[in-house]
Each structure stands twice: as structure tokens, then as C-alpha cells.
Amino acid sequence: MKVLVTGGTGFTGAALVDRLLREGHEVVALDKQPGLIDDELRRKGAKIVYGSVTDRDAVARSMEGAEVVMHLAAAFREIGVPDEVYRAVNVTGTRIVAEEALRAGVRKLVYCSTQGVHGHIENPPGDENSPIAPADYYQQTKYEGELELKVLDGTPVEYTIIRPTAIYGPGDPGRFVMIFRRVAKGVFPMFGSGRTFYHPVYIDNLVDAFLLAAQQGVGTGRAYIIGDAEYFSIEELVRRVAKAMGVPVRIPHYPIWPLLAAGHVCEKVCKPFGIEPPIFPRRVDWFRQVRAFRIDRARRELGYEPRVGIDEGLRRTAEWYRATGRVRFPDTSPLVPPKAA
Ligand SMILES: NC(=O)c1ccc[n+]([C@@H]2O[C@H](COP(=O)([O-])OP(=O)(O)OC[C@H]3O[C@@H](n4cnc5c(N)ncnc54)[C@H](OP(=O)(O)O)[C@@H]3O)[C@@H](O)[C@H]2O)c1
Structure with a gap:
């Protein structure tokens, strides 16, 4: 099958492209600008x-x-850009992808949305029927992107919406690397109680879900939360990361409100100058937004079953961070190879 992956050289996109190629599909990746992984993907056969x-x-x-379009491109990690950039890419861009899919005679469009369309989950665990309550502009525009797909209702193009929880694994340039780096220092400052739920999804599990959703007649017009089988308190997650790295970690607690206030101030000051603020509200939300979901609908209707559990997923991720030098592991970690004599 010939597949277009938008955002195909990003973290998730590249993992998906890699799997599609290994399964013998012809793959085109559309991406905004050249990146570090492009040559590797080309060598493997991607255009x-x-x-x-x-x-x-x-x-x-x-x-x-x-025949199939996997639409993953998104304004997501852009910081210090005007809100209109998020709207242009996540809403208008999704409409363009949907309209062109119709014109091109594509049979299936899989749209990568986010768990974030549900914002903070008041009564965890939530599911696809939890209120739509985006907590920031990114999440809002991802939801509006979902609505743009309605242009395909009643047309021959089937579409399925995937709402991933927090994606992690080898290749992740973002959030998890920050957790690993702090744990490597032996002290993880926890703002708030640390009991907020967090729902990870290992990259390979998510890629499984994309492939299941690409099948004809499966999940048509439906949205699916895709997460790992388990969610954790953020304090437990930090402890699991320490376990995967084989290092001890101390977790002192601090009040969250001063951090939140500082996040708002930093964002206000930095944004007009296009500077990335050191802290900003979306980052602080990590400590306070409850993310915990049932994945029953995906299990039932897509046949989705997460194959990689948290300890194995974190171990593989830790190994990748070590091998690529993204995280400096303490000498006491079993992941640090002994120095040659
Ligand atoms: N990471 C998570 O925890 C998470 C959770 C839920 C949902 N998601 C969703 O998952 C998808 C993939 O996220 P990711 O974590 O893999 O992020 P990512 O690494 O930032 O991937 C996004 C890709 O989209 C590309 N892109 C951005 N704007 C574009 C545009 N205007 N046209 C074409 N390509 C564009 C980016 O290119 P450049 O790098 O060149 O800008 C990047 O390669 C996104 O739709 C995101 O909203 C992510």
C-alpha cells in the first residue's frame, strides 16, 4: 500500500514511517524542513x-x-510563536489534508489528535466520552482539527481519529528527556503532591494503533484514546524512570502556585520577543493536569493491545538516551559501560 505520513520525520512520524517500510509499504513523508533523521529514512526507502x-x-x-494518509504534522513543540501558527497548521492544515485526500481518492485518513482535547480529567479514568475541555491553545486547535474532518462525512474517504496519551520511547526529543535528566542528577523537585495521574504510551504501542486504524472499515468516523495499559502518579513515574536508569532519586516537594505564577510571567515577557521562556504554563501543567484513561474502546473496536509495558519501555528509552548522549548517566548506573582498562 502507498502511504503518506505528514510530519513523517518527527518523533512519532519517523517511528511510523520506519514500521510501514519494514512491513513492505511504499511511504512518502511530508515534513516542514530537513531534519537529522531524514537520510536514515531515505536509506530505508522513504521518499x-x-x-x-x-x-x-x-x-x-x-x-x-x-491509499492511506496518516496525518501527524502539527504545531506542537513550537514555543514563543503567535497563536495563529497553531491555528494555521493544526486547523487549516488538517482541512487542507482532508480536502486533498478526497480529491486524490485516498481510502483512509488517520488523524493524530491528542488526549489533551479532554484537558484535565475530573473523574479519572476518563474515556472518549469525557467532556471536551482543551486546557490550552494547542489542545484547542487539535480538537478543531478533528472537527475539520467532518468535511469527509458521507464521502468515500473513511477517517479515524487517534488521541494518543503522552508518547515516549527512543527518538523522543522532548518531555521525557527532561525527566531523565533530572533523575540523573539524583534529585527530582516535585511541585505539588506528585499524586497527579499521568498516562504514557510507548511509541511502538502507538504505532500498532495507527496500523490497526488504517484498515478499511475499521473505526470509521470514530475517535480512540490510545495509551499504555496502565497510568501512574507522576511521583511513581519518576521512581520508575530512576529504576530504569538504575540510579537512586530523592523527590522533595514544593508548592506549585509560585511556579505557575512564574510560568505566566515568563510566557508574557518572552512571547513578544519570540524567545522560548524557561518555564511556561503548559510545562507547569505536567504537575497538575490529571491524565488517566480507559482504552477499552480501542481494545474492542480496533483490536488494540499495548505490547510494551512501562518498565521495558523506560529501559529501552534510557538505553537510547545513553547511547545518543542525550542524558549523562551517573557512573553508578548499570547502563554506563565500564571504562576500558
Ligand atoms: N508527543 C506527545 O506526547 C503527543 C501526545 C499526543 C498527541 N501528539 C500528537 O502526535 C503528533 C506527532 O507528535 P510528535 O511528538 O511526534 O511531535 P514532533 O516530533 O514535533 O512531530 C511533528 C512533526 O510535524 C512537523 N510539522 C510541524 N509543522 C508542520 C507543517 N506546517 N507542515 C508539515 N509538517 C509540520 C514537524 O516538523 P519540524 O520538526 O520540521 O517542525 C515534526 O516533524 C502530533 O500531531 C501531536 O499533536 C503528541
Whole structure:
């Protein structure tokens, strides 16, 4: 099958492209700009098209002959950019992808949304029927992106929405690397109680879900929360990371409100200058937004079953961070190879 993966050289996109190629599919990746992984993906057989999902011609060009489109491109990690960038990419870009999928005769569009469309879960665990309550502009625009797919209702193009929980694994440039780096220092400052729930999804488990959702007649017009089988308190997650790294960690607690206030101030001051603030409200939300879901619908309707559990997933992630030098492990960690005599 010929598949277009938008955002195909990002963290999740590259893992998906890699799996599709290994399963013998022909893959085109559309991405905004050249990145470090592009040559590796090309060597494995991917074709990479550079262009924005907001550029209709680029989308049409990359979609030629595609049977399936996996739409992952998103303004997500952009910090210090105007809100309109999020709207243009996540809403208008998704509409363009949907309209071009119809024009190109694509049979299935899988849209990567986010658990964040549900915001803070008041009564955990939540599910796809939990209130839609985006807590920030990113989450809001991801939800509006979901609504843009309605243009495909009643057309031959089937679509399925995936709402991943917090994605982690080898290749993750973002959130988890920060947890690992702090744990490596032996002290993890915990703002608030540490009892907030956090729901991870290991990258390979998520890729499984994308492949299941790509099947014809499966999950048409439906949204699915895709997470690992278990969720954890953030304090427990930090302890599991320490276990995976084989290092001790101390977790002192501090009140969260001063951090939140500082996040708002930093964002206000830095944004007009396009500077990345050291802390900002979305980052502070990690300590206070409850994320915990049932994945029963995906199990029932997609046949999804997370294969990699947290300890194995964190171990593989730790190994990747060590091997790529992204995290400096203390000499006491069993993951640090002994020095040659
Ligand atoms: N990571 C998570 O925990 C998480 C959780 C739930 C949902 N998601 C969703 O999962 C998807 C993948 O996220 P990720 O973690 O893999 O993030 P990522 O590494 O930032 O991947 C996003 C990719 O989209 C590309 N992109 C951004 N704007 C684009 C545009 N205008 N046109 C074409 N490509 C564009 C980025 O390119 P550049 O790098 O060149 O900018 C990047 O390669 C996103 O849809 C995100 O909303 C992520």
C-alpha cells in the first residue's frame, strides 16, 4: 500500500514511517524542513517531500497515488510563536489534508489528535466520552482539527481519529528527556503532591494503533484514546524512570502556585520577543493536569493491545538516551559501560 505520513520525520512520524517500510509499504513523508533523521529514512526507502501542510500544492504533490494518509504534522513543540501558527497548521492544515485526500481518492485518513482535547480529567479514568475541555491553545486547535474532518462525512474517504496519551520511547526529543535528566542528577523537585495521574504510551504501542486504524472499515468516523495499559502518579513515574536508569532519586516537594505564577510571567515577557521562556504554563501543567484513561474502546473496536509495558519501555528509552548522549548517566548506573582498562 502507498502511504503518506505528514510530519513523517518527527518523533512519532519517523517511528511510523520506519514500521510501514519494514512491513513492505511504499511511504512518502511530508515534513516542514530537513531534519537529522531524514537520510536514515531515505536509506530505508522513504521518499521525503518538504513543504507545509498549509501549502495545498505541497500536500497534493505528496499525496499522489496514496491509499492511506496518516496525518501527524502539527504545531506542537513550537514555543514563543503567535497563536495563529497553531491555528494555521493544526486547523487549516488538517482541512487542507482532508480536502486533498478526497480529491486524490485516498481510502483512509488517520488523524493524530491528542488526549489533551479532554484537558484535565475530573473523574479519572476518563474515556472518549469525557467532556471536551482543551486546557490550552494547542489542545484547542487539535480538537478543531478533528472537527475539520467532518468535511469527509458521507464521502468515500473513511477517517479515524487517534488521541494518543503522552508518547515516549527512543527518538523522543522532548518531555521525557527532561525527566531523565533530572533523575540523573539524583534529585527530582516535585511541585505539588506528585499524586497527579499521568498516562504514557510507548511509541511502538502507538504505532500498532495507527496500523490497526488504517484498515478499511475499521473505526470509521470514530475517535480512540490510545495509551499504555496502565497510568501512574507522576511521583511513581519518576521512581520508575530512576529504576530504569538504575540510579537512586530523592523527590522533595514544593508548592506549585509560585511556579505557575512564574510560568505566566515568563510566557508574557518572552512571547513578544519570540524567545522560548524557561518555564511556561503548559510545562507547569505536567504537575497538575490529571491524565488517566480507559482504552477499552480501542481494545474492542480496533483490536488494540499495548505490547510494551512501562518498565521495558523506560529501559529501552534510557538505553537510547545513553547511547545518543542525550542524558549523562551517573557512573553508578548499570547502563554506563565500564571504562576500558
Ligand atoms: N508527543 C506527545 O506526547 C503527543 C501526545 C499526543 C498527541 N501528539 C500528537 O502526535 C503528533 C506527532 O507528535 P510528535 O511528538 O511526534 O511531535 P514532533 O516530533 O514535533 O512531530 C511533528 C512533526 O510535524 C512537523 N510539522 C510541524 N509543522 C508542520 C507543517 N506546517 N507542515 C508539515 N509538517 C509540520 C514537524 O516538523 P519540524 O520538526 O520540521 O517542525 C515534526 O516533524 C502530533 O500531531 C501531536 O499533536 C503528541
